[in-house]
Amino acid sequence: MTYLPTLPTPRLIIDEAKLRANIARMQGQCDANGVALWPHIKTHKCLEIARMQLDAGASGLVCAKLGEAEVMLASGVRRIFLAYQLVDPETQAGRLRALADALDTLIVAATSFVQAEALGRVLDRAGITLPVLMAVDTGLGREGVRGLQSAQATAAVIQAHPRMRLMGLYSHEGQAYSEGVDRQMAAQHCVESLAAVRDAIDPALTLWPGCSVTADLAAALPGVHAVRPGTYVFGDLWLSRLTGQMSIAETALSVLTTVVDRPEPGLAFVDGGSKSFSSDKTPEGVFASPADERDFHITRVSEEHGWVTGRQVNELQIGDRVAWTPAHVCPVVNLADTLTVVNEGIVTSEWKVAARGKVS
Ligand SMILES: Cc1ncc(COP(=O)(O)O)c(C=O)c1O
Numbered sequence: 391m392t393y394l395p396t397l398p399t400p401r402l403i404i405d406e407a408k409l410r411a412n413i414a415r416m417q418g419q420c421d422a423n424g425v426a427l428w429p430h431i432k433t434h435k436c437l438e439i440a441r442m443q444l445d446a447g448a449s450g451l452v453c454a455k456l457g458e459a460e461v462m463l464a465s466g467v468r469r470i471f472l473a474y475q476l477v478d479p480e481t482q483a484g485r486l487r488a489l490a491d492a493l494d495t496l497i498v499a500a501t502s503f504v505q506a507e508a509l510g511r512v513l514d515r516a517g518i519t520l521p522v523l524m525a526v527d528t529g530l531g532r533e534g535v536r537g538l539q540s541a542q543a544t545a546a547v548i549q550a551h552p553r554m555r556l557m558g559l560y561s562h563e564g565q566a567y568s569e570g571v572d573r574q575m576a577a578q579h580c581v582e583s584l585a586a587v588r589d590a591i592d593p594a595l596t597l598w599p600g601c602s603v604t605a606d607l608a609a610a611l612p613g614v615h616a617v618r619p620g621t622y623v624f625g626d627l628w629l630s631r632l633t634g635q636m637s638i639a640e641t642a643l644s645v646l647t648t649v650v651d652r653p654e655p656g657l658a659f660v661d662g663g664s665k666s667f668s669s670d671k672t673p674e675g676v677f678a679s680p681a682d683e684r685d686f687h688i689t690r691v692s693e694e695h696g697w698v699t700g701r702q703v704n705e706l707q708i709g710d711r712v713a714w715t716p717a718h719v720c721p722v723v724n725l726a727d728t729l730t731v732v733n734e735g736i737v738t739s740e741w742k743v744a745a746r747g748k749v750s
Contacts, residue, residue, distance in 0.1 A: 391736050391737075392736065392737040393735065393736060393737070394646065394711070394732060394735060394737065395711060397646070397730065397737070399646050399647050399648045399661055399662070399711070400645055400646065400647045400648075400660075400661055400662035400666040401645070401646045401726075401730050402643060402644075402645055402646075402722070402723065402726045402728070402729050402730060403643065403644050403645075403646050403713060403729075403730050403732055404624075404642055404643055404729045404730065404731045404732065404741070405642050405643075405644075405732055405733075406642075406731050406732065406733050406738065407733065407734075408640060408641070408642035409439070409442070409623065409624070409642040409643075410442065411640070411642075412622055412623055412624070412625065412636070412640065412642055413442055413443055413446050413623060414446060415606075415622075416429075416605065416606060416619060416622050417443075417446045417447045417448065419605075419606045419609050419610075420447075420609050420617060421447060423609045423610050423614075425609040425614055425615065425616060425617060426449040426450075426615060426616035426617075427443075427447065427448045427449060427609075427616070427617060427619075428448065428449055428450045428451065428452050428469075428471055428598075428600075428616050428617070428618045429443045429448050429451060429452065429618070429619060429620060429622075429623065430451075430452040430453070430454075430473070430600065430618050430619065430620030431451050431452065431453055431458060431462055431620070431745065432453070432454055432458065432620050432720055433620040433621050433623050433624060433719060433720045433723065434623055434624070434723060434729075434743075435458065435461075435723060435724065435743050435744060435745035435746055435748070436723075436729060436741050436742065436743055436744060436745075437461070437462070437464055437465045437741075437742070437744050438739075438741045439623060439741070440462055440465040440467065441465050441466065443623070444465065444466065444467060449469060449616065450467065450468070450469030450470060450471060450495065451465070451467050451469070451470050451471075452470070452471045452472075452473050452600070452618045452620070453470055453471075453472055453473070453474075453745075454472070454473060454474040455472075455474060455748055455749055455750060456472065456476075456482060456485045456486065456489065456750070457745065457748030457749065457750050458745045458748045459472055459489055459496075460485070460488075460489065460748075461744050461745040461748055462745065463489075463492055463493075464744075467493070468493060468494040468495065469493065469494055469495040469496075469497075470489070470493055470495070470496055470497070471497040471498075471499075471523065471560075471598075471618070472489075472496065472497065472498050472499060473499050473523075473525075473560065473562070473600075473618070474499060475499065475501050475505050475508075475509075475533065476498060476499075476508075476509050476512045477505060477508040477509070477512065478508075478512065479511050479512050479514070479515035479516075481750075482512050483512050483513075483515035483516040484516070486498075486512060486513075486516045486518070487516040487517065487518055490516070490518050490520060495521070496520055496521075497520065497521045497522070497523055497557070498513075498520050498521075498522055498523075499522070499523055499524075499525055499533070499560070500522050500523070500524045500525065500544060500547075500548050500554070500556075501524075501525040501533040501534055501535075502525075502533075502534075502535060502540070502544060503535075503540065503543050503544045503547060506522075506524075506544050506547040506548050506551075506554075507547055509522070509554070510547070510551045510553065510554060513551075513553035513554060514553060518553065519552070519553045519554070519555065520553070520554065520555070521555045521557040522548050522554045522555060522556050522557060523557060523558050523559065523560045523598055524541070524544060524545060524548060524556060524558075524559050524560070525559075525560055525561065525562075526541065526559050526560070526561050526583060526584055526587050527561070528561045528563050528565075528579065528580045528583040528584070528599075529563065529565040529579070529580075529583075530562060530563060530564045530565045531565075532562065532564065533562065534561060534562075535587070538586070538587065538590050541587045541590065541591065542590060542591060545591045545592075556591075556592070556595065557595070557596060558595045558596035558597060558598055558615065559584045559587055559588055559595055559596075559597055559598065560584075560597075560598035560599070560600060560618070561580055561583070561584055561598075561599050561600065562600055562601055562618075563576060563579075563580040563599065563600075563601045563603070563604055564601060566580075566601055566603035566604050566633065567601075567603060567628050567632070567633060568632075568633070569632045569633070569672075569673060570632075570633075570634075571603065571633050573603055573604055573607055573633065573634070573635065574607055576603065576604050577599070577604035577607035577608040577611060578611065580599045580601075580604060580608065581597065581599055581608055581611045581613065581614055584597045584599060584613075585597065585613050588613075596615035596616070597613050597614050597615055597616075598614075598615060598616045598617070598618060599614060599617060599618075600617055600618030600619060601618075601619060602619035602620060602621040602622040602629055602635060603629065603633045603635050605617040605618070605619035605622065606622075606635070620720065621719060621720060622635070622636070623642070624641060624642045624643035624719045624723075625638075625640060625641035625642060625643075625715075625719070626641060626643075626715060626716050626717060626718055626719035626722075627672055627676065627678070627679060627715055627716065627717045627718075628672070628717060628718055629641075630715070631672075631679070632672060632673075638679070638681065638683055638715055641681070641715050641719075643715075643716075643719055643722075643723070643729075644681040644713035644714055644715055645662055645666055645667060645678060645713070645714045645716055645722065646711060646712075646713050646714075646730075647660035647661050647662045647666070647696065647711070647712050647713075647714065648660065648661050648709065648710070648711055648712075649698075649706050649707065649708055649709060649710040649711075649712065650695075650708065651708065652706065652707070652708060655704060656699060656703060656704065657697065657698065657699060657703065658686075658698040658703050658706045659695050659696065659697065659698065660688070660695075660696040660698055660712060660714075661694065661695075661696075662688075662694070662696050662714075663691040663692050663693050663694045663695045663696050664691040664692065664693055665693050665694060665725060666696075666722070666725060666726075667688065667691055667696065667714075667716055667717075667722060668716070668718065668721035668722055668724075668725060669691070670716075670717050670718035670721055671717045671718075672717045675689055675690075676688065676689060676717060677689070677690075677691055677696065677716070677717055678696070678714035678715060678716045678717060679714065679715055680712055680713065680714060680715070681713040681714060681715045682713070684702050684705075685700050685701040685702045686698050686699060686700030686701065686702050686703040686706070687699065687700050688714065698712075723743055723746075724743070724746055724747065726743055726746070727742070727743060727746065728740050728741060728742055728743060729741045729743060
């Protein structure tokens with residue numbers, strides 16, 4: 391048996407019971423409303439977790455990049471939505487075709503008038519016809535048509551193209567990641583924005599909002615066909631302390647570190663910096679907080695060092711282990727080769743972050 395204190399650090403630790411609870415909770419909320427759950431795998435990039443989500447009842451998986459989807463095939467998934475702009479026939483058509491051949495359903499994304507035209511060229515080169523979800527910008531200002539006129543013009547491009555079948559509308563309401571957000575209002579705003587576009591184009595279009603801050607509430611709103619959350623599977627400071635979607639105690643991933651220095655009162659260093667925690671932080675400048683909610687935080691990072699400051703920092707001693715909840719979990723996972731799975735303090739498995747670095 392391997393116990394946590396004997397492991398080298400830094401290391402990503404998964405509490406399997408909490409992971410399973412997070413998967414079951416979101417699936418339960420979707421099932422109760424008759425809404426499909428398509429989890430985004432960008433958060434875990436791990437075949438074992440994708441299989442858990444599918445076994446729990448997920449209808450399909452969402453990936454951003456072709457490389458992520460290619461890796462996820464080994465999970466046994468039969469339906470994937472590639473929620474990212476495809477634009478390059480030269481490098482993407484062959485891979486897209488191979489992916490479509492390997493799956494029962496492959497859905498692709500149209501995010502604007504010009505990108506829809508480019509997507510058409512990729513599909514022409516691939517020689518395949520695919521279902522398309524059109525993105526609607528509901529406030530993030532990233533992917534998605536802006537306004538009804540642009541929505542109608544983009545939908546017309548898709549509907550006129552022989553290799554595209556417009557099936558619905560999606561959004562990523564990442565703007566809901568704001569401190570103290572009213573989650574119900576955010577979910578409602580998003581779904582109403584999608585519904586307005588649907589009503590202007592075709593009442594048969596399905597609605598696919600997606601973001602962990604709002605997914606559980608969006609699933610209960612009329613007209614929603616599917617939700618596509620990713621971060622809910624682990625949780626992080628954004629999803630717990632800042633937006634209140636879950637508690638810190640429910641977060642399933644922590645970064646285990648060791649205290650390596652105490653050079654002056656009020657300051658400790660741990661052996662994880664930006665190469666373990668990424669550069670993402672909360673609006674207060676916190677990169678990570680202790681999973682057991684003691685009152686100190688990582689408030690500055692260099693590559694291999696985390697500066698720990700706060701009221702209880704003087705309690706730390708060299709060699710102490712500290713498990714941290716990161717501010718934003720998704721880039722943290724992408725920095726690690728493996729996830730160490732723990733049940734009641736005992737290491738039970740080591741899972742590969744199989745789609746790590748698959749950014750093309
Ligand atoms: C297109 C798209 N869909 C779904 C998600 C999942 O969002 P979250 O991680 O907030 O659950 C993301 C996250 O970046 C995304 O970009």
